[in-house]
Amino acid sequence: MAFGSRTEKTKRILGDVEEINIFDEAEVETKGSAPEPIIEVPAHKRHKKQKGHLEQILKDVPHEECVITLPEDERICKRCGTPLTSMGREKICTEVQFIPATVKVIDFYRESFQCLECRKQEHFSIEKPPMPQTVLAKSIASPSSVAHVIAQKYQFSMPLYRQEQEWKSIGIALSRATLANWVIRSAEDWLMPLVDCMHAELLKPTHSTIETGSAYFYRMVILPYPTIFANEPSETSLLAARTGCSAHCQRGQPQVLPFIVL
Numbered sequence: 001m002a003f004g005s006r007t008e009k010t011k012r013i014l015g016d017v018e019e020i021n022i023f024d025e026a027e028v029e030t031k032g033s034a035p036e037p038i039i040e041v042p043a044h045k046r047h048k049k050q051k052g053h054l055e056q057i058l059k060d061v062p063h064e065e066c067v068i069t070l071p072e073d074e075r076i077c078k079r080c081g082t083p084l085t086s087m088g089r090e091k092i093c094t095e096v097q098f099i100p101a102t103v104k105v106i107d108f109y110r111e112s113f114q115c116l117e118c119r120k121q122e123h124f125s126i127e128k129p130p131m132p133q134t135v136l137a138k139s140i141a142s143p144s145s146v147a148h149v150i151a152q153k154y155q156f157s158m159p160l161y162r163q164e165q166e167w168k169s170i171g172i173a174l175s176r177a178t179l180a181n182w183v184i185r186s187a188e189d190w191l192m193p194l195v196d197c198m199h200a201e202l203l204k205p206t207h208s209t210i211e212t213g214s215a216y217f218y219r220m221v222i223l224p225y226p227t228i229f230a231n232e233p234s235e236t237s238l239l240a241a242r243t244g245c246s247a248h249c250q251r252g253q254p255q256v257l258p259f260i261v262l
Helices: 022-029 053-057 116-120 143-154 160-170 176-202 246-250
Strands: 216-226 233-242 259-261
Touching: 143 160, 143 176, 160 176
Parallel strands: none
Antiparallel strands: 216 233, 233 259
16 A cells, blocks of 8 residues: 555554544543543742832823723613713723834024114114024034934944934935934034043142142053054053042042043
8 A cells, every 4th residue: 555544534443353433432432430630730939919010110101191981972871861970980001102203304494573664764674583503514413313313323232224224214314424424523513522621621630639730541451452464462552541539538438530531
């Protein structure tokens, strides 16, 4: 026989040649005295729900109430036809809704004012309000968009090519070169002046334990790496500076002082 028996023709052999159809198997095999097997379930621990845990994690998120009520035409008693009166409401459940990021374009217009009396005398007196300073000159970037790009790249490790796809899905086709320009120009225009001010503040005599006014300078080896010009390994160093505080040292308190990379 080249092939086995078909799966629909299940057989059971009792003795030598006796065959029982599958449809009669339950009636033949039934025994009222057959014991039921005992199944042992391993013990497990149930975590007790903490009261107030949900309120604790949602306390800083804005809440919005959604009241499910009866329509006006259904506020009638089905028994006697008397209008129904509200007897209060009960809290059923709480859910968290995620609102995706949205982008809007703001067009700035400046309104000008003129003096009509001076104009009659052929003197033009025009007043214009000052425009707010843009975060990047001659750019469509806004403080919120630049902050979003920088936070996504350096805080959440999202590269610019993925941010390019994200902006495209929102509806604005920004190239990764444009996003890179936003990061670099904002750092040069806004962050580097802040670093320079911190550096100048660091070197002031009032913030140093050295009488000459200089700060502590440290040379720290980061990680040795082989150079491309020689087989011998070279080492990368980082120059950092910190201020001292003699008052804390005199009181025996530990120094927890900021470092500034130079």
